[in-house]
Amino acid sequence: MHEFSVMSQIVEVILDEAGRRDAERVEHVNLDVGEFTFLGEEQLRFAFELLTKGTIAEDAELVISEKEGTVQCECGYSGKPEKPEDIHILTPLLKCPECGRIARVKEGLGCTVRDISLVVPDV
Ligand SMILES: [Zn+2]
Numbered sequence: 001m002h003e004f005s006v007m008s009q010i011v012e013v014i015l016d017e018a019g020r021r022d023a024e025r026v027e028h029v030n031l032d033v034g035e036f037t038f039l040g041e042e043q044l045r046f047a048f049e050l051l052t053k054g055t056i057a058e059d060a061e062l063v064i065s066e067k068e069g070t071v072q073c074e075c076g077y078s079g080k081p082e083k084p085e086d087i088h089i090l091t092p093l094l095k096c097p098e099c100g101r102i103a104r105v106k107e108g109l110g111c112t113v114r115d116i117s118l119v120v121p122d123v
Pocket residue numbers: 073074075076077096097098099100101
């Protein structure tokens with residue numbers, strides 16, 4: 001399950017950051033998921049739940065936003081690609097809607113933790 005390995009890296013980043021700030025609980029996690037990662041939101045949530053069990057991020061609210069993907073083509077086109085036919089393969093080829101060539105991905109790969117909110121005890 002691809003989502004699981006992606007999420008385990010994300011959870012690691014979150015817990016790392018929380019540890020550095022002496023947080024006692026993680027409240028919110030805002031995650032940007034690139035459109036071309038083709039990760040399933042349900043699977044991501046499920047992985048998040050499993051991976052945070054027993055940690056201070058357990059029960060944190062996970063907010064997932066899809067980040068729109070764009071491509072850049074040799075013909076000069078830049079923007080949305082043609083809809084890929086098979087999104088079940090990991091890296092589908094994205095075609096330029098103008099000329100039909102394979103276009104290079106500009107944005108929309110990868111996941112980014114945009115924001116987390118932590119409960120830090122007052123000292
Ligand atoms: Zn093109």
